[in-house]
Amino acid sequence: MDEGDAPVTIDADEDGVVDAVTAQMSERTSFIVLDQITSATAMLFPAQRIAAEAHRRGIRILVGGAHAPAQLADPVGGLQSDWWGGNFHKFPCAPRGTALLVIPPEGGQDGQDLWPLIDSWGFADPFPERFDEQGTQDLCGPIAAPESLREIERLWGWDVVRRYMSDLADYAERRVSEAASEVGGELYLRLTAHAYVTTDAIDRFAEQSIPTIVGWLRG
Amino acid sequence: MDEGDAPVTIDADEDGVVDAVTAQMSERTSFIVLDQITSATAMLFPAQRIAAEAHRRGIRILVGGAHAPAQLADPVGGLQSDWWGGNFHKFPCAPRGTALLVIPPEGGQDGQDLWPLIDSWGFADPFPERFDEQGTQDLCGPIAAPESLREIERLWGWDVVRRYMSDLADYAERRVSEAASEVGGELYLRLTAHAYVTTDAIDRFAEQSIPTIVGWLRG
The missing domain is CATH 1.10.8 (Helicase, Ruva Protein; domain 3)
Structure with missing residues (x-):
C-alpha cells in the first residue's frame, strides 16, 4: 500500500484545505484518514466537503474527530464519511479512555465489517455489540462520560x-x-x-x- | 498451525495433570497456553512442573494466571515459563482492566519480542515501556491497584x-x-x-x- 500526506498550510482557508486534500486523491487512492480538527495547529477542516469529494471518487474515508466532541455542536451531521471517531476525554471532560465511534448514516456503511483489535468475549456478536466486551475492561469511564456531558449542560449549557x-x-x-x-x-x-x-x-x-x-x- | 487441547479430568491429582499435559507435547508442539488455576473448575495446576517439562522439550509456554494473584502467595516463583499473566480485578480486589505481565527470570525471555496490540505512542520504546502508552487509556485502575493490595495487607494481611x-x-x-x-x-x-x-x-x-x-x- 502506498501512503501519502496532503500538505496543508496553516493559513489555508476552507477552499484551500479542500483543494490541498482533493489534489492528492487519485485513482490509486483507496482510503483517506482526515483530521476534523488538527491536533498541533487546531485548524478546523471542512470534513463534510472533503468526505463528499472522497465518496464521489469511490474512496473510503475515516474522519478522526478526536478534538471535535463538545467543541463542535454537530461534528457528524451530514458527514458522508465511512467512519468517524471522537474522544470524550478532551473537551467533554470525561475520563481518559472514553471515545465514540460513529457510522454516519450518510456514509453508507453499517459497521458489520468492523472488528475490535482484541478478539474477546463479544467476537460472535454483531456490530456494535462486539465492541462491548473486550477482555475485562474497566467500564467506569464509559458509564461516567454521559454524566459529564449532562453536568456541563446543566451548569452552563454547551x-x-x-x-x-x-x-x-x-x-x-x-x-x-x-x-x-x-x-x-x-x-x-x-x-x-x-x-x-x-x-x-x-x-x-x-x-x-x-x-x-x-x-x-x-x- | 495445528491446535489441540489436553484433556484433564476434574479429579486429577498433580501427577495426573502433569501426565495429561505432557502426553500432548510432541515434536510438532511449539507453544502451550496453560491455566495456572482453571476458571470454571478452580483446579490448581502445577504450572512450575509443566513449564519445566515444556522447556525441556524446547516448547514455549504462556502461563495464564488470571485467578492466581493474591490467591497464591507466589505464583511466579521458580516458573520456567516464557510469560505469565495475572488479573488484579479478581482476588486482589483492584479495578477491572488491571493485570500484570511477568517475564519470569527462569524462563530465559527478556520481553523484547512482545508488542502491544495497539500500535501507539510507545511503539518505539523498549519492553516494558512500550506497553505504557497505548492510545489515551485510563490509568486510574493501574494507579489504584497497588493501593488495593497494600490496603488488604494493612487490614488483615494476605x-x-x-x-x-x-x-x-x-x-x-x-x-x-x-x-x-x-x-x-x-x-x-x-x-x-x-x-x-x-x-x-x-x-x-x-x-x-x-x-x-x-x-x-x-x-
Missing part, C-alpha cells in the same frame, strides 16, 4: 461554553501575540481555552510565561 | 486472608454438598470465597438457593 471558549481563544491569541511581539520570526503555541480557563490565567501566561519562553528561544 | 479463603471454601464445599445431597448425579457450582464472604452467606446459599437450584434441575 452552547454557552462553546461561545466562551471561542471568545477566550480570541482573547488569548491577542494577549499572547502582543506579549510575544518582540520575538522575531513566528512562534506557535497550543493553548487550551475551556470553561475552566479564565482571562486571568491567560493574562498571567502572557505576562509571566511568554518572557520566559522568549528567553529560552534567545538561548 | 496470609490471613488466604487461610480464611481456603477454610471458607472447605466450609462451603461441605455445606453445599450436604444441602444438595438429595440431588442424583453430580452438581458443579462455582462459589467465590473471599474476605468479604461470610459463613452466614454460605449458610443462606445452602439453605435457600440450593433448594431453588435443585427445583430447576428437576424441571
Whole structure:
C-alpha cells in the first residue's frame, strides 16, 4: 500500500484545505484518514466537503474527530464519511479512555465489517455489540462520560461554553501575540481555552510565561 | 498451525495433570497456553512442573494466571515459563482492566519480542515501556491497584486472608454438598470465597438457593 500526506498550510482557508486534500486523491487512492480538527495547529477542516469529494471518487474515508466532541455542536451531521471517531476525554471532560465511534448514516456503511483489535468475549456478536466486551475492561469511564456531558449542560449549557471558549481563544491569541511581539520570526503555541480557563490565567501566561519562553528561544 | 487441547479430568491429582499435559507435547508442539488455576473448575495446576517439562522439550509456554494473584502467595516463583499473566480485578480486589505481565527470570525471555496490540505512542520504546502508552487509556485502575493490595495487607494481611479463603471454601464445599445431597448425579457450582464472604452467606446459599437450584434441575 502506498501512503501519502496532503500538505496543508496553516493559513489555508476552507477552499484551500479542500483543494490541498482533493489534489492528492487519485485513482490509486483507496482510503483517506482526515483530521476534523488538527491536533498541533487546531485548524478546523471542512470534513463534510472533503468526505463528499472522497465518496464521489469511490474512496473510503475515516474522519478522526478526536478534538471535535463538545467543541463542535454537530461534528457528524451530514458527514458522508465511512467512519468517524471522537474522544470524550478532551473537551467533554470525561475520563481518559472514553471515545465514540460513529457510522454516519450518510456514509453508507453499517459497521458489520468492523472488528475490535482484541478478539474477546463479544467476537460472535454483531456490530456494535462486539465492541462491548473486550477482555475485562474497566467500564467506569464509559458509564461516567454521559454524566459529564449532562453536568456541563446543566451548569452552563454547551452552547454557552462553546461561545466562551471561542471568545477566550480570541482573547488569548491577542494577549499572547502582543506579549510575544518582540520575538522575531513566528512562534506557535497550543493553548487550551475551556470553561475552566479564565482571562486571568491567560493574562498571567502572557505576562509571566511568554518572557520566559522568549528567553529560552534567545538561548 | 495445528491446535489441540489436553484433556484433564476434574479429579486429577498433580501427577495426573502433569501426565495429561505432557502426553500432548510432541515434536510438532511449539507453544502451550496453560491455566495456572482453571476458571470454571478452580483446579490448581502445577504450572512450575509443566513449564519445566515444556522447556525441556524446547516448547514455549504462556502461563495464564488470571485467578492466581493474591490467591497464591507466589505464583511466579521458580516458573520456567516464557510469560505469565495475572488479573488484579479478581482476588486482589483492584479495578477491572488491571493485570500484570511477568517475564519470569527462569524462563530465559527478556520481553523484547512482545508488542502491544495497539500500535501507539510507545511503539518505539523498549519492553516494558512500550506497553505504557497505548492510545489515551485510563490509568486510574493501574494507579489504584497497588493501593488495593497494600490496603488488604494493612487490614488483615494476605496470609490471613488466604487461610480464611481456603477454610471458607472447605466450609462451603461441605455445606453445599450436604444441602444438595438429595440431588442424583453430580452438581458443579462455582462459589467465590473471599474476605468479604461470610459463613452466614454460605449458610443462606445452602439453605435457600440450593433448594431453588435443585427445583430447576428437576424441571
